Amino acid sequence: MILSELLKSKRENKKLLLREVASMIDVDTALISKIEKGDRKPTREQIKKLAIALDINYSKLLKLWISEKIYEDVKNEDVAIDAIKLTLKRLKVEE
Amino acid sequence: MILSELLKSKRENKKLLLREVASMIDVDTALISKIEKGDRKPTREQIKKLAIALDINYSKLLKLWISEKIYEDVKNEDVAIDAIKLTLKRLKVEE
């Protein structure tokens, strides 16, 4: 499940309007709409607030958010998978 | 081996001056210095030119470059490894 989809489905489950979520997050309604459409990425702070507003596990949401950042970095690259594996190796050496 | 280290060691192996590499890449010497110190990231175009100038396999260099971009995204995150694995899954589903 993609981040934008998750946010939208969670909001709908809770029967909240974009307007209501927007006010909890302190942004314009249009921005929430865009986030749910995948047109804009939420900031880290917004992710935190969204987790609370929509009652989503923060760590899970953050993971998804970071994962999409990575995905954006690599999505059109031939070496995407290799590059990711390389990063994984590096992180494992460090820990 | 980190990107900056690789670039520096390759240059030294070829006994090239920063100034010389800089002129091949069409940038200021200071910029190459910073890249070798890890203070600046080369652009994609510069990676291409560096691969030629220093006789490094382009695909390998690109992989390293992308990997460091990813690394920057996740380096201070608790969920770094999980987020990466999640991205990997997504990529594998797609391919």
Place this chain on the structure above:
DNA sequence: TTATTTCTTGTCGAATTTTGTCTAAAATAG
């Protein structure tokens, strides 16, 4: 040592990207 060359660092402005809001149109609900 002194002189010369190479390398490094800090800072600035330009260019690009990201972010958020406003307005108005499109879609949906009543």
Place this chain on the structure above:
DNA sequence: CTATTTTAGACAAAATTCGACAAGAAATAA
């Protein structure tokens, strides 16, 4: 149809990236 919600586009502000310049530090040569 009317009222409300959602979406799309345009724009400005803020943040980030990028490259150059200049001054100084470090290394090397004479």
